[in-house]
Amino acid sequence: MKFDILSNTLLRQIALILSIFLLGGLLFIHLDSFIPALLGAYTLYILLGGWVKKMEEKWKMSRSVAITIVMLGSFLMFLLPMYFVGQVLFNSHTLALDQYSSFFKAVKGFVEQIEVKYQVNLLDEKSLDKVFSWITQSATQLLNGAVNGVTGIFLSYLILYFMLRERELLDKTLIKIFPLNQENSEQLLGEVNKLVFSNAIGIPVIGIVQGVTGLLIYLILGVPNAVLWFLVTCIVSMIPILGSALAYIPVSILLFANHENVRGMIMLLYGFFVIGSVDNIFRIWLQNKLGDTHPLITLFGVIVGVQLWGFTGLIFGPILFSLFLLLSTYYGREFQGKDENNSSSLM
DSSP states (O other): HHHHHHHHHHHHHHHHHHHHHHHHHHHHHSSSHHHHHHHHHHHHHHHHHHHHHHHTSSOOOOHHHHHHHHHHHIIIIIHHHHHHHHEEEEEEEEHHHHHHHHHHHHHHHHHHHHHHHHOOOOOHHHHHHHHHHHHHHHHHHHHHHHHHHHHHHHEEEEEEEEHHHHHHHHHHHHOOOOOOSSHHHHHHHHHHHHHHHHHHHHHHHHHHHHHHHHHHHHHHHHTTTTTHHHHHHHHHHHSOOOOOHHHHHHHHHHHHHHTOOOHHHHHHHHHIIHHHHHHHHHHHHHHHOOOOOHHHHHHHHHHHHHHGGGGGHHHHHHHHHHHHHHHHHIIIIIIIHHHHHHHHHHO
């Protein structure tokens, strides 16, 4: 009799779980284009939620007024400039690809000169064309993602409004969703919020600082399309390990190709010693202030994130990768200890 009851309960549980996964998968498939907007809304919620709470408790403002002020202020300070940057990238992405096309032609010409002079075969022409094709495709995907990210800002703000208005309910719901005990769920939510905050602030700030550092030398050396190269430097600087080298090395090679050897050498040395040093020093400072994220985690996260969400993946990709590792850690904390205790008690 007990076996029949357990069987019926187990069957109903399995049927319910399958229904949840089926409906969840169906919703995910048809709403996948809104995931960047949802992630952006939660990121803004982490960044702005404390200000709303402070206005309510310290300055005795109503929640609606506090939300309106915070959302309007953040839009004017951060997102409106991002909108104009997106427009510049959209209008000049063809020019950016032409610049990199010129860079590859210069590299190809230099290699051909070495091959003719020393009678050696250094580089397969088809391999170089494949590399250029891959970079062109990736750059186009990234720039298109930037435009889509700009258009998704307004949807993110709509979701953000309801998140801020139902702040307590959202936090309780997130804690209940985690399949962990109360203590571990609260700690995990705190770690996730810290992770989102450090990536949302740290990654763009590093890109902007290196972009400004690069813009100074672009203007001094009279590099054509200096503002465009500034934006390119900001974007590629968010990619760890390679980073800003994807900008200043092509610029220096283009200068060499135009027989401006002195300016090309200055650009190369400045990029390696100054821009690279700014990245290392500033990244260490941010890690001490906001939290340490290993460069390899950021690198693999960027690779996955760009493929999933385009431009916004530069930020959300590392968060996704770090969240995977974080959940694995909490799994061990939640269940492995219990398994050891159970086994010891049996013995």
